[in-house]
Amino acid sequence: MSVFYLQRFLSWLSFAIASEAALTYLADIADGSDLLSFVSRPDIRAPAWKVTKHKPESISPGYWFVAPYTKWPSKPFLIEYMPYQVGPHIYDGNGDLIWSGAGLDRNRNVQDFRPYTIDNQTYLSYILAPLYEQSLNDSNGVYVTMGSDYRRKTSIIPEEALNGHEFRVLDKGSKALVITTRTKSQDTRGQPKSAISFGRYLNDCVGEMDMKTGNKTFEWCAMDHGVSGADTFEKLPDNDEPWDFMHINSVERFGNGDLLLSARYTNTLYRVSRADKSILWELGGKHSDFQMSFNFSAQHYARIVSENSTTTVVLMLDNASVEVGRDRDSANMSSAKMMALHTAEQPMRAEWDRPDGNKTRKRGNVDILAGGNIWVGWSERSYVSEHTYDGELLLEAQFTSNRFGTYRAYKSPFIGNPTEPPAIKAFQYASLDGANVMTTAYVSWNGATEVRSWKFLGFSSGCDETSEIAMVDRTGFETSITVSGSWSNITAMALDAGGREIGRSAASGLVSDARRVWAAIPTRLQVFLLATMSISAFMMQCLIVCAFIWVRKQTRRSKESKWEASRGVYTKIETGSIDSDHEQH
16 A cells, blocks of 8 residues: 555656646746737747837838747746747737747747848848757757748758857858857966966857858957957956856958957957958957047947948947946946947947836847838847937837847848648537527638738538638737637638738637637646646545545454454453353343
8 A cells, every 4th residue: 555655646746846847937827918829829829019109100111020038048848938938939010929930949049030131032040049958969059041931941050059149141141150159278377367367268259151061261269369358348257167258249241351240348349351360440448449439338239331431330239238246337228329430530429228228238239220210129028129310219119028038139021921821720609508609710820921811711511612701801910700600610711912812721620618718728827727636636536545544444443442342251251250140040
């Protein structure tokens, strides 16, 4: 019996351990208000947005490209992956989901998810993050490109662990700018520990990569070309970890092949010569080649706006702050800055402050949109804003959840044509007397941008013909209808702006009321309910077993008492000590 109890206890303990991640965010399981949910795609729970449009008529058209995550590096067993919540996502200008790619890559974090154009065709690229604690073929990370059909075109696995900050496809898809980081050691025996005599460094390198072979056609490494720990504002590490003294976070190419680099911990932008790999100029930091009436620090995403024989215009996000306790801030808030550089004069600049007055302590980006507006990704909570060139705030948005952030956020026109079909689920409701029957259907098409309306068709048993049930406008990622009547199967046709069919779902059988109720429950809540019911069932079994043991013990005690009593009578008979009344017989 004891072995049986031990087995049951170990079984329950194993289940409890496996369910720990699912129960970590119990409040979110019960609430779920920070996530989108869809009946037709219960596997997708994308982060929801809070959007404020200050001047809607001036907002540029385009979709938002973000890659939400909660922990870095990836933690594959967190509840954010059950169902899918992290990875590459596309939203429209209202914050409605267009596409979730969270299920593509085994729940891996993604960085630098962006669109790019070749010959008027738009493609997608992103960095699949390294898995430092696992030994898989792609543990070093993967450079990924996709077509507008969301199917992979290229997957480049580098020989060394990649740096997730930059993957910029160039030259009609034949080359890409990337960043790598290596550990460099130097002999410091007999020297005091200082900024110029430290044993192990992270040596950041920027390179131009051939997209067919993955080989570098050009590479520049900081410590091999004059940058040292003496240039940094970052403190020495307290442990024996390599010193990340520079932290390059962006690279872009000039027209003549030179490179523009941004280094977060030296507070500096660098122009590097393609010809001899020398540093042509530095903006900011300890060795600026420009007279500056302003400052910046911990900046990200330096981009070339224009260049002529006298002036170079660059754009960047001035974070003005790093993590709490690492260095003092250089401004009261983060901002996007555009600077016109001329060596003989002070740079001219335009500036767009972070609308909420806060600081972006890490990550972020800024771009000039096609119509001239300024788009800024402030990273934390995926906070984004759009401004006119003159500084007027047009839009701001952020995730409703503080659990999610994104490394960068891009905005661009895009046409998505997924190869997977639309998804549909249909349910049947009947009155108690069966006289009235209603049908509800939900349809969605993950990644499709051109759907304007849906036509629902019904199939009845014993009838070869279909009947049109309803035709309705698309209403966000998922569209639903409720109509009177019942059908054996329902399918949905996706129609474009001209009324042409561009996709069709498989036929969906109708689910009855009870099954519909369970199907509509969010998956994480289903996990919680199943866990609760399993634990309750186990506890009930324990109570039954305990009651059974108690009854058996009581029965045994009763039998023992009767046996002892009968044994006492027998003893008295043997000794002749019996009642006198009995003797008279």
